[in-house]
Amino acid sequence: MKRRTVLATALAGAVLATTALTGCGSSSGSAGGKEVTELRYQGSVGAVTLPELAADLGYLGNVKLKWIGNTISGPQDIQAATTGDTDFGGAFNGAIVKLAAAKAPIKAVIGYYGVDKDSYTGYYVLGDSPIKTARDLIGKKVGVNTLGAHHEAVIKTYLTRAGLTPDEIKQVELVVVPPVNTEQSVRQKQIDAGALGGTLRDKALAHGGIRPLFTDYQLLGNFTAGSYVFRNDFIKKNPDTVKTFVAGVAKAVEWARTTPRDQVIARFQQILTKRARNEDNTQLQFWKSYGVNGKGGVIEEKEFSTWIDWLKGAGELNGKDVKATDIYTNEFNPYATGGGAA
Incomplete structure (x- = not known):
């Protein structure tokens, strides 16, 4: 079986699993109106993700993170979120477009990595x-x-x-x-x-x-390349939790952008030491930037439309009509309205 067929099968499986998950009412969400305050996620070996940084800085309030393992693949990470194995996941925006084209009920809420002169x-x-x-x-x-x-x-x-x-x-x-x-x-x-x-x-x-x-x-050139996504049903049941998460990650984006590099790296070292996952921390000394282009990770339409156009041209969307504005939202990001995280 060709690799592309394997990927397409995995994406389709993720969508079918989510449909079943939603249908039987077993997806993560609030019970009796109470919102979830613990978010399951996958990390990255020897690195500190923005949600992990936000949590360590105290920017997530009463929302806690539960690490369930590591991933090296964006598509796998958002598939895990789509199927309910995790509560959020992050991937390249083009991969999110492909999953959305497969009718996965997900929404991108904040940019978390990108490309600039230091991060590429x-x-x-x-x-x-x-x-x-x-x-x-x-x-x-x-x-x-x-x-x-x-x-x-x-x-x-x-x-x-x-x-x-x-x-x-x-x-x-x-x-x-x-x-x-x-x-x-x-x-x-x-x-x-x-x-x-x-x-x-x-x-x-x-x-x-x-x-x-x-x-x-x-x-x-400069561009935000990837976003974190939540399932639509999770957002509907836990809007305050999602808002807290997005605001905290947005604030962490700006903290990393404005804090002296040596201090950011020192914080990363502390986080790796505290979490005790037996990781090689030597790569941390080379960190320069998360590369996020928009302030606070605010998503721009072109960050999805660029890849929609490319995927259409490459025949990857099989004639499916995908609109960038249907894939993402900035409604939970305080920086979207010119403000900032409190």
């Missing part, structure tokens, strides 16, 4: 690699963290802009590699190029011997 993903090759242009990738293997998300969308945008035909683009093989293994896979020549972002990118660059073929920042 590069597609790296060995320093002496003969690969120097997009055309040189034909017949080669490129490592990405998952299919159907940010890394795939960016590499295919790069190839398309370079003039490769759809048939030539199909000859560039995308291989799923966990981000923590990408550097090693490139160095051992298991793949010809690999997507590296954030602290893992800077850690790999510090080791030397690799160079970027291109970066998503060079290709697309």
